[in-house]
Amino acid sequence: MTSPTSSPSPAPILELRDVKTHFPISSGFLFKRHVGTVKAVDGVTLSVARGEVLGLVGESGCGKSTLARTILQLVPTTGGTVILSGQNLTTSNTSDILAARRDLQMVFQDPYASLNPRMTVFDTLAEPLLVHGVCRPADINARVAALMRTVGLAPRFMQKYPHEFSGGQRQRIAIARALALEPKVIIADEPVSALDVSIQAQILNLLAQLVRKMNLSLVFIAHDLSVVKHISDRIAVMYLGKIVELGRAADVIERPRHPYTRALVSAIPTPDPDVERTRQRIVLPGDPPSPINPPSGCAFHPRCPYAHEICKSSVPPLAPFEAGRDVACLRTEEISAL
Amino acid sequence: MPLLSVTDLRTYFHTRSGVYRAVDGVSFSLERGETLGIVGESGSGKSVTCYSIMGLIPTPPGRIESGTAIFDGVDLLHCTPTQSRAIRGKRVAMIFQDPMTSLNPYMRISDQLIEPLLIHENLSKSAARQRALAALESVGINDPDKRINLYPHEFSGGMRQRVMIAMALITKPELLIADEPTTALDVTVQAQILELIKKMQRELGMAVIFITHDLGVVSGLCDRVQVMYAGRIVESADTRTLFHSPRHPYTRALQRSIPSLQPKGTELYTISGMPPDLSKPLPGCGFSARCEHATATCTATTPALANLSPTHAQACLRVQAGELL
Numbered sequence: 001m002t003s004p005t006s007s008p009s010p011a012p013i014l015e016l017r018d019v020k021t022h023f024p025i026s027s028g029f030l031f032k033r034h035v036g037t038v039k040a041v042d043g044v045t046l047s048v049a050r051g052e053v054l055g056l057v058g059e060s061g062c063g064k065s066t067l068a069r070t071i072l073q074l075v076p077t078t079g080g081t082v083i084l085s086g087q088n089l090t091t092s093n094t095s096d097i098l099a100a101r102r103d104l105q106m107v108f109q110d111p112y113a114s115l116n117p118r119m120t121v122f123d124t125l126a127e128p129l130l131v132h133g134v135c136r137p138a139d140i141n142a143r144v145a146a147l148m149r150t151v152g153l154a155p156r157f158m159q160k161y162p163h164e165f166s167g168g169q170r171q172r173i174a175i176a177r178a179l180a181l182e183p184k185v186i187i188a189d190e191p192v193s194a195l196d197v198s199i200q201a202q203i204l205n206l207l208a209q210l211v212r213k214m215n216l217s218l219v220f221i222a223h224d225l226s227v228v229k230h231i232s233d234r235i236a237v238m239y240l241g242k243i244v245e246l247g248r249a250a251d252v253i254e255r256p257r258h259p260y261t262r263a264l265v266s267a268i269p270t271p272d273p274d275v276e277r278t279r280q281r282i283v284l285p286g287d288p289p290s291p292i293n294p295p296s297g298c299a300f301h302p303r304c305p306y307a308h309e310i311c312k313s314s315v316p317p318l319a320p321f322e323a324g325r326d327v328a329c330l331r332t333e334e335i336s337a338l
Numbered sequence: 339m340p341l342l343s344v345t346d347l348r349t350y351f352h353t354r355s356g357v358y359r360a361v362d363g364v365s366f367s368l369e370r371g372e373t374l375g376i377v378g379e380s381g382s383g384k385s386v387t388c389y390s391i392m393g394l395i396p397t398p399p400g401r402i403e404s405g406t407a408i409f410d411g412v413d414l415l416h417c418t419p420t421q422s423r424a425i426r427g428k429r430v431a432m433i434f435q436d437p438m439t440s441l442n443p444y445m446r447i448s449d450q451l452i453e454p455l456l457i458h459e460n461l462s463k464s465a466a467r468q469r470a471l472a473a474l475e476s477v478g479i480n481d482p483d484k485r486i487n488l489y490p491h492e493f494s495g496g497m498r499q500r501v502m503i504a505m506a507l508i509t510k511p512e513l514l515i516a517d518e519p520t521t522a523l524d525v526t527v528q529a530q531i532l533e534l535i536k537k538m539q540r541e542l543g544m545a546v547i548f549i550t551h552d553l554g555v556v557s558g559l560c561d562r563v564q565v566m567y568a569g570r571i572v573e574s575a576d577t578r579t580l581f582h583s584p585r586h587p588y589t590r591a592l593q594r595s596i597p598s599l600q601p602k603g604t605e606l607y608t609i610s611g612m613p614p615d616l617s618k619p620l621p622g623c624g625f626s627a628r629c630e631h632a633t634a635t636c637t638a639t640t641p642a643l644a645n646l647s648p649t650h651a652q653a654c655l656r657v658q659a660g661e662l663l
Contacts, residue, residue: 059524166612196379196551201595201606208605223524226554226598230606250602267529269554271596273577276558283533284526287494 568624
């Protein structure tokens, strides 16, 4: 793998080197046979600096959620290394990983499913504090109240249950839970996809403000490019388990280089009727292919309007194309010249 | 005469925890061939409006308290079951958000596709099958004679939505109601489906009501947009006017909170608070509790839609009084 040129500061807090997560598919009832492999994440190299927001976009099934779970070591890694502040998580034992999770927390998509309905807000927020023994039992009440204030909830709701809150408030509780241990890195997997526009704006503002205030690193996963562009410093675009483009957020959206990113950007509906009526939309044929049987060569070639013979046979590496931009396409230069 | 004209529709849900006024006095009309977008957040009543027109409100707890919906001279809310059966599924068709739950998982695509033809057009099975194959072809499904015999789970999400569209359009309806048809789909697939709906609309010349929460989707597709909040229409205008010079404070706030329109890195505008509890009576304007321009009048008087121009109506008392620009 070529080392990405666009990694900003010298010492990244989170580093992924050629990470692979494959799932075996077996068939048969008594005698399980191995019939295939889902290459959900297939050779991802990325780094996140302190205080940086890295946006990860891609369509469903491209492996972005598996990548999140791999970073947290919630699924076993097939290959490569995940390094969190110098510690290699892929080779660490379970107790070291548990300890490392103090610095590495996650916010999930659906706040209706990710909070335990039988636990009050207090129980939910106190649990990580007690498990990791970070504060004396006598101080827990004050800590929980402070956490609730941080995410914009009134501490008087401490004894309420999740069902008594709206979707946006629940997502605030989930964020408070992730913040409880004062982590260095938060991985947010589609944290605003389930929310309405006006509520989505509140949560995005909250996340941006927390990143600034606490110098957090945030890996922000979403399929909505406009949301990702708004909050991220850099954007990584994923297709079928691989990063196909990586660069500064506004740059990637305004001047996409990879044909897939171009199509993705052109598919975002803009809330401006004049722009909508005049612009040329690249409508990709077909659905994203299955990761069980990925196409040969560049996985995007069957849907790519620019594909040549060579794209069917050789796999393009993620290589620096220009300052601050890595692209995994064999024809980047020719396409950019078009 | 408009194709569909809805007047003072009120649909309430009588539950143990109170009466929810999901739709509370909605009036609008739709011309032949027109595309109307209905935009609103969850719980604003946009889907319930359309479910009421289609007679899909579960009763009880739901009840249509008042109103008429005249489709080509027939009041869909007060007609006989025979009359409504002749219209629904034939002249008015609907597609839903989640194509997995709205297709029958136990039936082959072929049987589901030809059902409306067998019921409404008395076609023979083989003639209906021919029409079904043509319908699948027209929505861009390759190899229709093989795939028509598959079950819904054998299709991807985008393909299922294509099948839904083929099924809805197989009787060549005059009105298609699309309830968030692309919300569950990926952006590249969403772009395909939106293009498909536009193409089919051109071919059949039908009117479309497009329900969505995504202002972006509306802007490229619709001739006219109406914004709903707390069961009422707060603003209605042609698409350009609504996007370029919205007047109602809610529409303006909604527009300002969309990330793509904001310069990067700045704080997004947020609407404080939450939508009102529809089980409590709402005197005054539904948005008044969250509106930065609200006065005492706003919480006391229920605003009505008033025309600013022949194509632009909005329901803010202060704009109507000329106090707000």
